[in-house]
Amino acid sequence: MTARGIYLDWNATAPLRPTALAAMTSALQEVGNASSVHAFGRRARAWIDQARDEVAALVGGRSALLTFTSGGTEANNLALNSRGTRPLVISAIEHESVLKPARLAGAQVARVGRSGEIDVAHLGYLIDKASESAGRPAFISVMLANNETGVIQPVAEIAHMAKAKGALVHCDATQAVGRVPVDINALGVDYLTISAHKLGGPQGAGALVLAGDLPVEPLVMGGGQERNRRGGTENVAAIAGFGAAAKEAAQLGDVGRIAAMRDALEDRLTQFGLPMTIFGRAAKRLPNTTCFASGTKTAETLVMALDLSGIAISAGSACSSGKVRPSHVISAMGFDAATAGSAIRVSWGWQNEASDIDTFVAAWGRVQRAGLAQRDDAETRISAA
Numbered sequence: 001m002t003a004r005g006i007y008l009d010w011n012a013t014a015p016l017r018p019t020a021l022a023a024m025t026s027a028l029q030e031v032g033n034a035s036s037v038h039a040f041g042r043r044a045r046a047w048i049d050q051a052r053d054e055v056a057a058l059v060g061g062r063s064a065l066l067t068f069t070s071g072g073t074e075a076n077n078l079a080l081n082s083r084g085t086r087p088l089v090i091s092a093i094e095h096e097s098v099l100k101p102a103r104l105a106g107a108q109v110a111r112v113g114r115s116g117e118i119d120v121a122h123l124g125y126l127i128d129k130a131s132e133s134a135g136r137p138a139f140i141s142v143m144l145a146n147n148e149t150g151v152i153q154p155v156a157e158i159a160h161m162a163k164a165k166g167a168l169v170h171c172d173a174t175q176a177v178g179r180v181p182v183d184i185n186a187l188g189v190d191y192l193t194i195s196a197h198k199l200g201g202p203q204g205a206g207a208l209v210l211a212g213d214l215p216v217e218p219l220v221m222g223g224g225q226e227r228n229r230r231g232g233t234e235n236v237a238a239i240a241g242f243g244a245a246a247k248e249a250a251q252l253g254d255v256g257r258i259a260a261m262r263d264a265l266e267d268r269l270t271q272f273g274l275p276m277t278i279f280g281r282a283a284k285r286l287p288n289t290t291c292f293a294s295g296t297k298t299a300e301t302l303v304m305a306l307d308l309s310g311i312a313i314s315a316g317s318a319c320s321s322g323k324v325r326p327s328h329v330i331s332a333m334g335f336d337a338a339t340a341g342s343a344i345r346v347s348w349g350w351q352n353e354a355s356d357i358d359t360f361v362a363a364w365g366r367v368q369r370a371g372l373a374q375r376d377d378a379e380t381r382i383s384a385a
């Protein structure tokens with residue numbers, strides 16, 4: 001709870017960690033272009049080098065193989081742009097920053113099951129089909145944790161299968177990093193996307209990490225920054241904040257407490273006697289995320305009503321510039337449009353307390369009861385007419 005209300009939309013963006021703010025404030029107070037050879041430039045370079053080590057360490061990667069970008073979106077675009085002439089295969093629940101470039105590239109799209117997990121057999125089938133028709137191995141892009149449902153995908157299994165077919169594998173780990181352990185080598189993927197603002201760093205910073213000597217086809221060309229993988233004078237303060245947040249996020253903090261809040265929230269929601277659907281409940285999920293629908297109200301109404309009570313949550317993906325439309329993720333899981341259109345996502349983190357969940361449940365209950373009362377009124381009017 002803050003003076004502005006209760007923030008339960010951490011998958012949209014997480015609060016800046018105080019250590020990140022401190023690093024950014026210090027970096028902003030200095031002058032120096034990291035490409036300059038003088039002492040001022042070397043100090044800017046030192047901020048970047050330190051952050052590169054901290055962010056790489058967070059995912060078990062090598063500093064020299066990490067490219068800073070303007071965020072997860074750019075890192076995803078950069079990974080897909082590096083596929084060369086390989087045919088692309090993705091899953092139906094990827095973030096728009098993978099879906100959009102993939103659609104342009106004519107990608108094959110693998111199904112997901114009702115549990116929210118990618119259908120590995122279907123993905124394998126599409127990899128074979130795409131490789132055969134293109135006459136060369138494929139490039140795969142799959143996310144580690146879904147931003148809407150929190151469902152953790154079987155990425156290690158997918159990477160193992162895809163690499164046996166000669167494919168290169170990219171993983172968008174944006175929502176997973178800092179919430180569950182993520183290690184690029186344990187996952188067995190070639191390219192890994194991270195975004196700073198989901199783990200307590202600033203918005204507008206991200207990274208693409210490579211597992212080895214792999215191709216990178218730059219999207220932003222200019223000076224030779226980032227080993228020629230991404231041109232442009234670096235955003236030193238944002239990168240410094242990213243590094244500080246990554247260092248702290250590596251501790252993973254109170255994951256047990258955060259997961260207990262999810263379990264308590266879901267148990268209480270099911271006690272309202274409404275027909276609740278909790279998406280991906282049977283699958284492995286992020287500890288801080290729950291996505292559900294009761295079908296009684298549209299997600300848009302719920303988001304607005306809860307906002308009036310000072311509670312921030314989100315309808316489907318918050319990344320679509322304020323547009324509320326049925327979630328492609330929930331639809332891909334095989335739910336009808338009414339269910340998809342009423343799905344809301346609640347996500348939280350280290351700043352929240354168990355009492356925030358109590359407040360949310362009480363407010364949600366009030367909104368639901370108001371809806372039922374309105375419906376009763378309408379039914380009375382209809383029967384009276």
Ligand code: PMP
Nearest residue numbers: 071072073095147174175195319
């Ligand atoms: N991938 C996923 C799964 C995300 O949730 C997001 C952000 N919503 C992104 C990529 C994009 O990251 P950024 O906001 O840093 O561009």
